[in-house]
Amino acid sequence: MADTVILRGLMPTASMNELYGEAIRSESRKQTGRGTTNVSGATANRRTLTCGDSITVEITTRSDGCGIESVTWDGEGCSVMLASASMMSEHVSGGSLIEMRESVGRLRRIVTEKNTPVLTRRPYEAALGSVQLFPNRRRCAMLPWEALEAAAELTES
Ligand SMILES: [Zn+2]
Numbered sequence: 531m532a533d534t535v536i537l538r539g540l541m542p543t544a545s546m547n548e549l550y551g552e553a554i555r556s557e558s559r560k561q562t563g564r565g566t567t568n569v570s571g572a573t574a575n576r577r578t579l580t581c582g583d584s585i586t587v588e589i590t591t592r593s594d595g596c597g598i599e600s601v602t603w604d605g606e607g608c609s610v611m612l613a614s615a616s617m618m619s620e621h622v623s624g625g626s627l628i629e630m631r632e633s634v635g636r637l638r639r640i641v642t643e644k645n646t647p648v649l650t651r652r653p654y655e656a657a658l659g660s661v662q663l664f665p666n667r668r669r670c671a672m673l674p675w676e677a678l679e680a681a682a683e684l685t686e687s
Contacts, residue, residue, distance in 0.1 A: 550660035553653070558609035563619025566604045574680035578669050583607030585615060587677035591685050596626050603674060610658075610667050615674035617654035627682055634675045641668050 566573060571590035577583060585605030592599050600623045603615045622630045640648055640659045648659035661667040 550657045553657040554609055554613040554660070557613035557616045557654075557657070560616050561612060562616040563600075563602045563623065564604060564616070566602050571600075571602075572681045572684035574677045574684065576673050576677040576680070578607070578611075578673055580666060581608055581611070581670050583611040583670055583673055585611065585674050585677050587615075587674060587681050589678060589681045589685060591627070591682075595685075596628070598622055598625055598627060598630060600624075601678060603677070607673070608667070608670055610661060610670040611673050614654075614658055614671045617658065618674045618678060621652070621654060622678070630678070630682065634679055637675060638672060641671050 566586055566588040568588065571588040573586055573588045575584070575586045577585070583605065584607060585603055587601065587603045589601050590599040591597065601619045603619060605611070605615065621633060625633075637655060637658060640650070640655055641661055643659075643662055645662055648656050648662075650656055650659075658671045661671045
């Protein structure tokens with residue numbers, strides 16, 4: 531009995547996993563921001579060898595060079611990757627490059643943590659943090675954000 535309490539303190543419970551699983555499933559169908567134009571923005575492509583995910587992310591920056599006009603993407607992959615791309619597009623579009631880099635760093639820490647409760651007010655961090663329990667899916671969750679970082683670097687060169 532005592533063991534059960536300790537485990538609940540350290541790891542997400544089954545019901546939490548189902549909740550995040552549902553968030554990932556519905557977001558992977560929503561696919562916010564899907565569709566790249568390859569006209570106005572900078573693009574970068576990333577893929578996972580283990581899962582077979584592939585994504586191209588396009589970032590269009592504002593004329594001031596600091597703000598993000600839009601982030602779109604196109605690709606194929608598992609529901610974790612598709613959901614992550616959808617959440618990313620929704621979260622970073624309209625923000626700044628500095629905020630975007632901070633968000634990528636935060637998510638990378640959350641995703642690579644080991645069975646640590648995710649304390650956040652950002653729903654996408656809680657949902658994607660559930661891959662802590664599935665180490666081979668961490669790359670799937672980070673893939674769109676890695677492509678975004680690479681595309682953003684191109685806008686600065
Ligand atoms: Zn995947």
